[in-house]
Amino acid sequence: MYKIILAFRYLLKRHISYLAFSAVALCVFIVVVVMTVLTGLVSDFKQKNHSFVGDCVVGTESLVGFAYYGDFVKILDKEDFVEGVSEVIKNYALASSHGTGESISFEIMGIDPVRHSRVTGFAQTLHYRKNSVSSAFEPIYDSNLSGCVIGIDRMLLRDFNGRYSYEAVPNKIALAVSCFPLTATGALAKAGAGEVNTKTFYYSDTSHSGLAHEDFSLIYLPFEQAQQLCGMAGPIKRASAIHIKFKSNVKLETGCKKVALLWESFKQARTGEERADLEKVTVQSWKGYRRAFIAAMEKEQTMLTVMFALVGVTTVFIVFVVFYMIVSHKSKDIGILKSIGASRSDVIGLFSGFAFLVGLLGSGAGVLLGWVFLLKINRIEDWLYECFKFQLWDRTIYVIGDIPNQIEFRVLAVIVVSAIVACLAGAFVPSYQAARLEPVEALRVSRL
């Protein structure tokens, strides 16, 4: 009982306890804020990639695509674990505005907007046709024209808050999109003749996926027209990829394995050249498909986690030093307690209880401060911008809206438990050292 009373009194009456408490609170505050923002950025980035791709992709990096995709789409459509399937054309193109005559290189994606929206978050990236995705390629100003959806950062500028200024109706802009059609073997399909396929599309909507690369360099076109432009609409039609979404109760790995098995047996059913054409096709989950982008972000997260593990080690050291000082100053008390019959474990228990209180209350204060700070972080950033023109990320450059501030309780629990363990670890050595002293030694020495 006296251990609890003394632990509380040490906490409340000793100024050095406030130092330990503040050190823990500050470290927890920093870790909570940075980990929340960082985890938010990474999970937001992953979620956007997931939304952009769907769950699984059967496809090839080859610009000539692969044949018989339609047959496989039919197989997938019949599977009960599949929610939706979208065949996609991917290629590179030059686009020139009729007004300026300037040619810019783009990536093009040919999609059926309705089917693609069942698999991905495409519909949600639109502005004008968000609620009528089937009309995504029909410009509001003239629905008879062939439309295209352009990455938002090609069309609109962002303000310092990351907001875009949309017109009530998209401007009538014509883009001449030119592709080099290729044969199935990769040769130029129109060698010697005009060589390029060109078709004019009208700006019908923007796509705001939140992914910097896609929002700056991607144009969505109607599937059939993209297929024709790329020379994939021959007698045996080809596509670049099939995007798949699984039913909500299907685990990603399980779904991908099932698709891979289906693809393998589909491929085995083909012979000769037909089969060779399909060999280059891979089945990947969205994470694998986008690993080039996600891996860089995850690497950064890992690096920062390691750095914060070092911050954790520093915290343990600070707490160790503080507790060493506290226990040293309390050697007389230890001697008194041992002279009235307190055991070694009682002494260790007393200082462990004290450390636990410092850890619990310090991390509690750190979490509370962090939570309040995160709640207001975007307002604080706005205020800093208004007063000092300072922004954490320049929204005119980085595709970031609000700073992520969604606290994950799992992360919080890990941080609080780690802080308490750090305090206990920091207090253990000096209290163990003190507990081993004979009572008279503890009474005699003024410092350990």
Next chain:
Amino acid sequence: MKSKDDFMLDAEGLYKSYRMGESEVRVLKGVDLAVKRGEFLAIVGASGSGKSTLLHILGALDRPDKGIVRFEGRDLSRMGYGELNRFRNKMVGFVFQFYHLLDELSVMENIFLPAMAGVSIIGWLGWRRWARRRAGALLSQLGLSERAEHKPYQLSGGERQRVAIGRALMNEPRLLLADEPTGNLDSGTGNGILRVFEELHRAGQTIVMVTHDERIAQKAGRIITLADGKISD
């Protein structure tokens, strides 16, 4: 003629030395001592003669290099850690020259600290009422009732020493060990403390007191002198 069983405490051939830098200081050089039940014994000697060291060894706060200390026939050196803790908690009460009170606790809490230290939290719930009554009685006996909620730093030296006596007596120990209990007090206050010891002795308490002051030692029933690490009479 008294038998060995009449002695509460007896020590045989106690040796103790300390290292001081490169040299070794031999403090006790074969001390033999016996304390009878209900006796008030004063150990006198010059400063540095080893009085406090002897008292610490008798109260199991320190260990001798050689020799045996028996309490009611039981060899302290054969006791395990748990038994020694119980011995310090229940059998012996210590009064130090510099009071050694816990600044974070009130007078009342300092006094019933040994009662708390001897039991678990659940045990304390059962003991609490008795401990408060006992502590209250001690406060009254020592004239500290008005000071129960004060902190040690709010008390005078004499009051602090009375709190230390109260703490030493809390668990009704069979042996009270006092190390220069008046050494830090003026003579008036010191006499007050000695009167407390005399009253306790009259009530049957066994007391061993260390002092360098022959005048104070006269209050005890028996006086022994420690000189050059040995009992000289």
